[in-house]
Structure formats: C-alpha cells, structure tokens
Amino acid sequence: MRASNGHEDLVLGGDIGGTSTRILVVDSRGEPCGRGTAAGGNPTTHPGSAAVALAEALGKALAAVDGSAVRAAVIGLAGGGALRAADVRDRLAQAWRQSGVRVDPVYVSDLDVAFAAGTPEPDGTVLIAGTGAAAGAVQDHRVLRTAGGHGWLLGDEGSGFWLGREAVRATLRTLDLDQPLGPLAAAVLQSLGAPSTATGGDEATRMRRWLVQAVNAQPPIHLAGLAPLVSESCERDPVAAGIVSRAARLLVDTLAQVRDPAETSPLVLAGSVASAGSPVGDSLRDLVARRFSGPVLAARDGVGGAAWLAMASTDPAAATASVRERLVRG
Amino acid sequence: MRASNGHEDLVLGGDIGGTSTRILVVDSRGEPCGRGTAAGGNPTTHPGSAAVALAEALGKALAAVDGSAVRAAVIGLAGGGALRAADVRDRLAQAWRQSGVRVDPVYVSDLDVAFAAGTPEPDGTVLIAGTGAAAGAVQDHRVLRTAGGHGWLLGDEGSGFWLGREAVRATLRTLDLDQPLGPLAAAVLQSLGAPSTATGGDEATRMRRWLVQAVNAQPPIHLAGLAPLVSESCERDPVAAGIVSRAARLLVDTLAQVRDPAETSPLVLAGSVASAGSPVGDSLRDLVARRFSGPVLAARDGVGGAAWLAMASTDPAAATASVRERLVRG
Numbered sequence: 001m002r003a004s005n006g007h008e009d010l011v012l013g014g015d016i017g018g019t020s021t022r023i024l025v026v027d028s029r030g031e032p033c034g035r036g037t038a039a040g041g042n043p044t045t046h047p048g049s050a051a052v053a054l055a056e057a058l059g060k061a062l063a064a065v066d067g068s069a070v071r072a073a074v075i076g077l078a079g080g081g082a083l084r085a086a087d088v089r090d091r092l093a094q095a096w097r098q099s100g101v102r103v104d105p106v107y108v109s110d111l112d113v114a115f116a117a118g119t120p121e122p123d124g125t126v127l128i129a130g131t132g133a134a135a136g137a138v139q140d141h142r143v144l145r146t147a148g149g150h151g152w153l154l155g156d157e158g159s160g161f162w163l164g165r166e167a168v169r170a171t172l173r174t175l176d177l178d179q180p181l182g183p184l185a186a187a188v189l190q191s192l193g194a195p196s197t198a199t200g201g202d203e204a205t206r207m208r209r210w211l212v213q214a215v216n217a218q219p220p221i222h223l224a225g226l227a228p229l230v231s232e233s234c235e236r237d238p239v240a241a242g243i244v245s246r247a248a249r250l251l252v253d254t255l256a257q258v259r260d261p262a263e264t265s266p267l268v269l270a271g272s273v274a275s276a277g278s279p280v281g282d283s284l285r286d287l288v289a290r291r292f293s294g295p296v297l298a299a300r301d302g303v304g305g306a307a308w309l310a311m312a313s314t315d316p317a318a319a320t321a322s323v324r325e326r327l328v329r330g
Numbered sequence: 331m332r333a334s335n336g337h338e339d340l341v342l343g344g345d346i347g348g349t350s351t352r353i354l355v356v357d358s359r360g361e362p363c364g365r366g367t368a369a370g371g372n373p374t375t376h377p378g379s380a381a382v383a384l385a386e387a388l389g390k391a392l393a394a395v396d397g398s399a400v401r402a403a404v405i406g407l408a409g410g411g412a413l414r415a416a417d418v419r420d421r422l423a424q425a426w427r428q429s430g431v432r433v434d435p436v437y438v439s440d441l442d443v444a445f446a447a448g449t450p451e452p453d454g455t456v457l458i459a460g461t462g463a464a465a466g467a468v469q470d471h472r473v474l475r476t477a478g479g480h481g482w483l484l485g486d487e488g489s490g491f492w493l494g495r496e497a498v499r500a501t502l503r504t505l506d507l508d509q510p511l512g513p514l515a516a517a518v519l520q521s522l523g524a525p526s527t528a529t530g531g532d533e534a535t536r537m538r539r540w541l542v543q544a545v546n547a548q549p550p551i552h553l554a555g556l557a558p559l560v561s562e563s564c565e566r567d568p569v570a571a572g573i574v575s576r577a578a579r580l581l582v583d584t585l586a587q588v589r590d591p592a593e594t595s596p597l598v599l600a601g602s603v604a605s606a607g608s609p610v611g612d613s614l615r616d617l618v619a620r621r622f623s624g625p626v627l628a629a630r631d632g633v634g635g636a637a638w639l640a641m642a643s644t645d646p647a648a649a650t651a652s653v654r655e656r657l658v659r660g
Contacts, residue, residue, distance in 0.1 A: 146506065150542050153545065153550055154502060155502065165483070168484055172484060173587075176475075176587055177477075177587060208480075216481060216483060220483055257503075257506055
C-alpha cells in the first residue's frame with residue numbers, strides 16, 4: 001500500500017457490518033492506498049453506532065490520501081433497509097461530509113458486497129450466514145430480490161443468533177426433562193457463568209430459572225455469542241449435531257426462496273456460520289450440492305468487493321476479474 | 331359479597347398475571363367478601379409493575395374487610411421463578427406489608443392456580459397458553475415439574491406471542507416471495523398501521539422494510555397483540571390455518587414433556603389461546619384426545635382457585651369440591 005500523490009483518481013469501498021466496519025481506498029489500477037477499520041455498527045438497532053464507526057474507519061483510511069481525489073464510493077450496509085430511517089441517513093451523511101470525500105457514497109446491501117467478494121460474474125445468488133442470515137438473487141451486480149434477513153426477532157433462521165438461541169433452548173429442555181447435561185448444555189451453562197452445573201430435581205429447577213434470567217438480562221443478540229459452542233460440541237453431542245443439521249436446512253430453505261434449482265450461475269456463500277470447514281458450512285455445502293446447480297463459491301474480503309464495485313462504477317474496463325481477485329484476497 | 335365483621339377468619343387468593351392482577355377475599359365458608367382488580371404485572375421483565383398492581387388490587391379487595399383477619403393467603407404468579415430475584419421479592423413484600431394483612435403470602439406458580447381452577451383433584455396435568463405457554467405435572471395440588479414457560483425469547487411455542495410472531499413471519503415470507511397478500515398478511519399490515527397494502531416489486535420491498543421496522547420499534551411482547559388476527563382469518567386463509575395447526579402441535583409437545591400418554595388424572599387447559607371455541611383451543615382438544623387419556627377440563631376463574639387453595643391450607647375440611655365450584659365460577 002502506498003500514499004496517493006493527491007492528484008490521482010481514487011475510489012473507495014466500505015463494509016459496515018455488525019462485527020466490524022472497514023474502508024478500503026484504491027487507485028485507478030486497483031492498487032490499495034488506504035485502509036481503515038473500526039468497530040461494527042448495526043444501523044437498525046443503534047443508529048448512532050454505524051455513523052461513529054464509519055467516521056473512525058474513514059479517518060484511518062484517508063489519513064495518508066487526499067479524500068477529495070475519491071471519484072466513487074460504494075458502501076455495503078448490513079440491513080440495507082436501515083437507510084430508510086431518516087436518523088440513520090442523517091448521521092451517516094454527517095460522518096461522510098466530515099471525511100473530506102466530495103462524492104456521495106452509494107449504499108448497497110451487504111449481499112451485493114458479499115456477492116462481489118465471491119465472484120466477478122454479474123448474475124447469481126448469495127447467502128450470508130453470520131450473526132443474521134439472508135439470501136439474495138443478484139442481477140447485473142445488484143441484489144434484485146431477497147429472502148430472510150429480517151433480524152433476530154422475526155427471522156434469520158440458521159444464523160449465529162439462531163444457533164445460540166437453539167443451544168439455550170436445548171439446555172432448557174434437558175433441564176425441563178431432568179435429564180443429564182450433555183456437552184452442549186454443560187458448555188452453555190459454563191459459558192454464561194452458571195453457579196454450578198449440578199442437576200437433578202430441585203437443582204434442575206433452580207438452574208433453569210437461573211438460565212432464563214441470565215439470558216434475559218442481556219441484549220438478545222448476545223445469544224449469537226453462544227453459536228461456537230454448537231460447532232465445538234457437535235461431534236460428541238447429538239443434540240448439537242441436530243441443531244447444526246437444522247441450521248443448514250433452514251439456510252437452504254432461505255436460498256430456495258430466491259434461487260431456482262436449475263439455475264447455473266454462481267452461488268456465493270458468505271459469513272462465519274457458512275464458512276467451509278465449519279460444521280454448518282460443510283453441512284450446508286452438502287445440501288446445496290444436492291439441491292442446486294452451478295458453482296458454489298466462498299465470499300472473500302467484503303471491503304475488497306465493495307472497492308471493486310466502486311471501480312466498476314467509474315471505469316468498468318479497469319475493474320477486471322484479476323483486479324477483483326487481488327482486492328478480495330484481503 | 332358482604333363486608334366482614336372484622337372478627338371472622340378470612341383467607342385471601344390472588345392471581346398476578348400479565349393481563350390483570352386479581353385478589354379475592356373469602357370467609358371461612360368460602361363466601362366472597364372482598365374483590366380487587368388491577369392491571370397486569372410481569373415480575374420477570376418489570377419488577378416494579380407487579381408490586382404496584384398487587385398493592386392496588388389488595389387495597390380494593392380489603393376496602394371493606396379487616397386485613398388483619400386474613401389467616402392465609404395464596405398468590406399465583408406468572409413466571410414463578412421471578413421471586414428468586416431479590417428486587418421482585420422486596421417490592422412485593424413491601425406492597426404486602428402496606429396492605430394490613432399480617433400473615434405472609436404463599437407465592438405459587440400460575441400453573442398451581444390454573445389447575446385448582448380446573449379441578450378439585452390433587453393430581454394431574456395443566457397447560458396454560460396465553461401470552462406465554464407452559465405445562466406442569468401436579469401432585470397434591472402443587473406443580474412438581476414444568477415444561478416450557480421460558481418466556482418469549484427462549485420458548486413459549488404455541489403461545490399468543492408465538493402466534494403473533496408467526497403471523498408477521500408469514501407476512502414477511504409472502505412479501506419476500508412477492509406473492510399476493512392473503513387475509514392474514516393484509517390484516518397484519520393493516521393492524522400495525524402500514525401506509526399501504528399495495529404489493530408487487532419495489533412496493534413489496536418497501537413494505538417488508540416497513541414491517542420489520544414497525545415490529546422492532548415496539549417491545550417484542552406486543553407481538554402477542556396480533557394473535558387474534560390468526561384466529562380471525564384461519565377459516566379463509568390456509569397460511570393462518572397452518573399457524574393454528576402448528577401452535578396446537580407445539581402445545582401438545584409441551585404437554586407431552588410432563589404427562590404420560592397412559593395417565594388418567596385430569597388434564598386442565600387454561601389461558602385464552604387454549605380456550606374452547608377458539609381455533610387453537612379446538613385443534614388442541616382434538617390432538618389431546620388422540621394422544622392422552624383422562625378427562626380434559628377447562629380452567630375457570632384463577633383467583634377463585636387461589637382462594638380455594640388458601641382455604642385448603644388452613645381448613646382442608648371446609649375446602650370442599652362444591653365450595654371450589656362456586657369460587658371458580660367467577
């Protein structure tokens with residue numbers, strides 16, 4: 001990465017997610033010349049957090065380059081619908097103005113960015129399974145139709161939140177039935193700081209009450225933090241294995257809402273829950289291979305995909321597949 | 331109902347629920363001599379609300395009788411586990427002290443009270459399906475083991491909350507698939523005050539975003555308010571009929587966790603969702619008849635059941651089945 005001389009045309013890509021906010025500035029040949037990272041921001045639930053994170057990441061990315069040389073900017077935003085809320089729009093616009101970049105950013109869905117991080121093709125399907133879960137049908141690099149992605153209260157089946165909640169629900173059921181704790185239930189209680197993991201009769205009743213109160217004392221989305229316990233215990237706990245299977249099936253059902261089985265365009269999988277090598281990711285790939293056609297690709301660095309989309313918006317000829325490949329390598 | 335002369339022994343029953351808080355004072359022959367009603371209070375989520383409601387209902391019930399003549403008090407509390415929280419315990423104790431009643435109340439689960447409101451028998455099973463859903467195995471008038479009742483975030487499948495959430499989820503799915511709105515989806519959008527119910531392409535996308543934001547702008551438990559829309563539309567909307575069937579199956583699954591199929595003791599159904607004549611209640615009765623043995627009874631007035639349990643605790647001989655019958659008539 002090198003500093004811009006301030007005269008060259010630049011483009012900017014961004015990815016505002018629940019876990020991190022990232023900005024990448026590249027020159028006209030697609031060479032990175034500025035990067036910034038900040039905490040995640042969820043514009044739907046915390047309108048302020050996304051703007052603060054955006055301002056910080058922009059500040060870092062533009063520390064050594066001239067923001068006024070940026071000719072195009074594409075920002076992927078988890079829960080793209082949030083921009084319809086005037087307060088979110090206003091706060092993001094303020095953060096943007098203060099960055100010194102003169103062009104307005106184009107906000108796109110995190111699905112658009114994930115698809116570009118998986119393939120240079122213009123058409124296909126993308127599934128993100130991280131804290132939330134959503135699928136989109138992509139045409140000419142833009143998501144036309146989506147399924148899922150309605151947030152933890154109303155949907156996101158098979159997501160990290162869903163996995164964590166199912167882990168607690170399975171633990172409560174074990175306690176209701178006064179059965180011995182399996183590896184997953186024991187890990188859930190330990191992870192939440194249970195005073196003991198003794199069970200049997202009154203102990204099970206006490207533990208169940210404790211668990212319900214401990215979970216309700218936190219913001220619901222914190223349940224996503226328990227998702228790794230399901231992956232870690234699924235080889236030795238049939239309860240965890242059952243949750244993994246159901247998650248994969250639910251994610252495939254979400255995909256099926258936006259993709260025809262005969263479709264042969266690329267199918268991009270993104271997000272930690274869908275990653276290859278993870279139990280849900282592997283189970284998902286098995287089901288996808290049986291139910292759909294076309295190549296299955298893993299999304300790579302989202303902010304690289306966003307920068308590539310920004311390049312394509314000003315100079316399509318420069319936004320080649322090989323430039324994309326380099327940008328999404330991360 | 332008549333005023334006590336202040337010398338007679340009295341007992342007090344109470345029912346603190348999410349929808350209402352009720353107190354009933356009866357004399358030693360089970361004749362009502364004081365009643366009080368106040369708003370509902372959920373001790374799990376709003377520790378203060380239950381105490382305020384209890385104080386108000388106690389004040390009304392004891393307006394014309396001498397609280398110091400009360401020899402026993404039994405109070406049913408939704409989410410009985412809440413009493414483990416010190417702040418709830420302290421606030422309820424303060425409301426109690428100010429009532430002038432000198433004996434300490436015995437707090438029991440709302441399941442105990444509902445069972446007593448359904449049968450004078452000491453043993454059996456009870457299912458409550460209102461805003462939440464829970465089942466309990468009862469022995470000697472006390473719930474020994476429960477299933478469900480973990481609150482909207484972690485369980486309560488088949489409850490009013492669950493019905494309302496499924497109604498919204500079904501609506502979102504219709505919008506995701508860009509299908510025409512059925513009666514349930516139209517009713518959901520109208521009930522929440524949607525700006526329009528036009529659909530198709532961009533309209534469906536806008537409506538979906540609006541719906542997710544409208545639901546998330548309210549406390550999640552407000553979703554229970556949409557449950558009646560499912561009942562109202564299930565005869566002309568297969569989507570609503572499917573939700574009704576699933577709710578009934580889930581409630582039976584909860585029952586099956588605490589009741590053996592061969593068990594012949596009474597099975598008491600309580601709560602608005604389980605009421606006879608409602609779609610879920612009728613579907614539930616069909617499934618229960620096929621899967622379990624023993625008589626199926628409907629719980630009647632819960633506060634009458636609580637007063638009867640209070641009578642039984644001081645003078646078991648006076649707490650006859652016919653006294654109970656009169657008290658639970660409401």
